[in-house]
Amino acid sequence: MKKSVSLKDIANQLGVSTSLVSYVLNGHAKKKRVSDGIAKKIFSTAERLNYRPNQIAKSLKTKKTQTIGLIVQEIHYRYTTGITRAIETQAKKSHYTVIIGNSHEDLSTLKELIHVLINRQVDGLIIVAAENAEAEIEYIKKQEIPFVLIDRNFPSVETNFIGIDNFRIAYQAVQYLLARKYKNIAFINYNTSFFHLQERNRGYNQALKDAGLPVKRSLHKEIRKKHYEQDVNKAMAELTSGKPACDAIFFATDTLAVSGLRNLIQRKIKIPKDISVLSFDESDAFALSECPITYFRQPLEAIGAAAVNLLFEVMNGKGECQQVYLESTLVKGRSCGEPE
Template identity: 35%
Template structure:
């Protein structure tokens, strides 16, 4: 079945295709199309089941009304809810979102940027993987609307919105101290991205503030491309080799989940044998007995702010925008694990 185009409608209604376009775009008044013609066109379009070809519109107008969202891993609940919230938010502005995952791989990230460029997205929301500086800087230089989320690249002149990672970790550490924990291990990922660094910085700062000597042995950096099993073993090893530990701080939710599995296998109990706190909330943390204390990012606020920033750039492409840096506050959710 052939699709019906604006030309077909024009022919059926006995008018020019431009007339159909005016009517269908509500410009009948402005273009002084008579009511008779307007009604006829509307009627014909309706009965013929006409719907416009978005590709053609985009090509002609130069606006695709689409945003590209590049996250680390859409399978992770943090990014999934972020994506969903961003989508809902963008819809308010009449924009669609297409999203994709880098898996923290720069070359995949480069490909994704290319793919999105080819599809003429109007703007980019990116959680940059390491070594994507150049590709993103290029977008900025081409004056493409770009907003970075969750982390940023110091070398790149792009606006960004993220949480106060260091302070949030500090808050979590203060909570641990107040509960009497002193020997606190830190499990993070061996990944060269700023928010992970900030979280470690927060840990170190908190220790020094409390006057505790930094012990590098109880900081575990797990390779990003770990296999499940290996990571679980590494964390278990940390616990076995450092029996003095009374608490573990996990830098992300997937690390926390792996940690639960390690603790489980060692038949240690939370919080009696070891207290647990993790960055990023997760269903499991709410449910897993006795409840895992975590640091919850304000996903909705992040999404709203990022989309707002991006929309601002999209709708005013003529203006040159300054780099805007937004830092939102994460929230400590205290549960039974501490």
């Protein structure tokens, strides 16, 4: 069996100290003020000798595995791919690798992933939690594993959290429609206990109340997640045939918006001539609509980077629990009657 190349072998080749080689290969060249020329020679020599770091020995010495566990809801979601990319990019800057698990919005799968990642001895966790996952989050706290929640949090459990102000954005969405003279504004959301989606309900209701308008149950449609296509079709039929029919629909998620748009296209209902549409989030499928859709864009890159930075703070024992809310941006199309 071929003998593995050590840091000492590289140091002997170049006539430098083993500690200098270690600093450079571990990404601390600038911190230790190693010249670019020396650093380049160390990297090229390590590559020529086919040096491979002994991660097990390194982990035993530092008591760190240089890994972060990331649990997401569905890897194919646009939100998830954007967040994951941002987290990996930010983690890589500190020489961390991200191990990704997909819960499929299933509580038992989330619980299993948490145990797997803890047993893999990840240094910390970033989690998009499943519905009713309070007990699982409490378990992580008891294990004293550093973690940060993103997108979804639980008011009953004190945690570090990075996300957006769902109440405020929903409130602003309704205000935007009201400013464009829409009065019968419908809202389509999931029937769920998720706090972030409940906050969108609250924002919709409060904006109408503050405008002196009634909150009509007939205009607020709750969709079953497992039957969302069927329920959205039913809701769209009711909303567009009522007397008076609604003049604008605010969708609580991009998935619901895409389903609603598909229904309108199939029924040849024109946007915004016949009805206006506003989405809480964006989707690549919006490109299929003849009318550019107006939506609120979440700051995915900023959320991902902030989650990693906050996790590193927690891992280093800094500060109290933090809940950080980042700004979303209204991207104006023409689906709310905006001028071309």
